[in-house]
Amino acid sequence: MFTSFYSRGLMSEMDRLQREVQRAFEATSPSIRGLxxxxxxxxVGTTPTSVEIYAFAPGIDASKVEVELDRRxxxxxxxxxxxxANGDDQRxxxxxxxxxxxxxxxxxxxxxxxxxxxxxxxxxxxxxxITVKRRESAxxxxxxxx
Amino acid sequence: xxxxxxxxNTNQTYTQGKTNxxxxxxxxxxxxxxxxxxxxxxxxLPQVDVIxxxxxxxxxxDLAGVSKESLDVRVEADTLLIEGDITIPMPGDMTASHAExxxxxxxxxxxxxxxxxxEKVDAAMNQGVLRIRIPKASDAxxxxxxxxVH
Numbered sequence: 001m002f003t004s005f006y007s008r009g010l011m012s013e014m015d016r017l018q019r020e021v022q023r024a025f026e027a028t029s030p031s032i033r034g035l036x037x038x039x040x041x042x043x044v045g046t047t048p049t050s051v052e053i054y055a056f057a058p059g060i061d062a063s064k065v066e067v068e069l070d071r072r073x074x075x076x077x078x079x080x081x082x083x084x085a086n087g088d089d090q091r092x093x094x095x096x097x098x099x100x101x102x103x104x105x106x107x108x109x110x111x112x113x114x115x116x117x118x119x120x121x122x123x124x125x126x127x128x129x130i131t132v133k134r135r136e137s138a139x140x141x142x143x144x145x146x
Numbered sequence: 147x148x149x150x151x152x153x154x155n156t157n158q159t160y161t162q163g164k165t166n167x168x169x170x171x172x173x174x175x176x177x178x179x180x181x182x183x184x185x186x187x188x189x190x191l192p193q194v195d196v197i198x199x200x201x202x203x204x205x206x207x208d209l210a211g212v213s214k215e216s217l218d219v220r221v222e223a224d225t226l227l228i229e230g231d232i233t234i235p236m237p238g239d240m241t242a243s244h245a246e247x248x249x250x251x252x253x254x255x256x257x258x259x260x261x262x263x264x265e266k267v268d269a270a271m272n273q274g275v276l277r278i279r280i281p282k283a284s285d286a287x288x289x290x291x292x293x294x295v296h
Contacts (some may be wrong), residue, residue: 012165022164037149040210041210041246042243042244042246042249043244043245043247044242044243044245045236045237045240045241045242045243045248046240046241046243046245047237047239047240047241048239050237052212052236052237052240053232054236054247056210056211056246056247056274057210057274058208058209058210058273058275059272059273059274060217060273062273078217081194082195083197083200083204083206084197085197085204087197091195091200092197092198092199093199093255094195094196094197095196095197095198096194096195096196097195098193098194098195098262099193099194099208099212100208103160104287108244113286123273124209125211125212125213125233125234125273126164126208126210126211126212126233126273126275127210127234127274129234
């Protein structure tokens with residue numbers, strides 16, 4: 001089920017290498033939105049009928065997250081509070097602080113053939129999944145040969 | 147764009163060697179390459195906060211995509227082990243076009259110090275955030291030491 005994102009076989013390693021090389025080249029003339037990654041980490045996949053976006057954003061208030069689609073640009077924005085300790089702050093020590101806290105915003109450009117009205121989102125186990133339908137005309141059709 | 151958060155590909159992803167008896171790789175196959183070319187030992191480090199207060203330590207770990215059922219938190223001797231698999235459902239006919247999370251397993255371990263009470267470790271999982279509370283043993287609770295001024 002996960003093979004599309006997570007296959008780590010030889011071929012995917014080759015793909016990865018190729019991407020790395022591509023990335024190195026792009027660095028001299030990067031995309032206008034940059035190559036930056038941030039919080040939340042995002043995976044994007046496509047099926048014949050939809051584009052699936054997975055934002056790995058654990059511990060956010062799903063009712064307050066803003067998902068916006070403007071033309072083909074999808075924006076995910078929200079806020080995640082810092083972790084708090086038990087008891088008063090004056091007597092606590094943060095030994096490790098790696099988790100993201102504060103406001104976040106990520107922008108994903110979607111393919112041309114999406115249907116802006118066919119968008120849905122749900123949040124489960126800390127992953128925000130956004131499904132955007134693709135237009136029917138863009139879906140592959142089988143042509144009958146007479 | 148805030149970039150101080152995740153960057154799993156460059157420095158958070160690493161390949162773990164064989165783990166104690168948990169490896170599913172048969173003995174006659176080397177660690178890094180199985181016959182089918184998949185590497186099942188690949189894990190990533192969950193990002194954590196570790197906060198200490200006078201009565202104990204709180205560990206908060208980001209495990210997005212891990213359900214309560216696929217999470218494993220264990221204390222063995224003086225080691226705290228956090229392990230979890232990403233179990234979010236995905237359409238079978240999907241092809242990936244961009245992936246920042248490429249591994250389905252989180253794994254991280256910590257060594258506990260002696261004053262912590264291993265018997266009373268508490269863990270709670272909520273929307274991909276794991277919160278572990280490890281209290282200090284009662285004989286290790288803080289005493290205020292009076293400073294004599296002469």
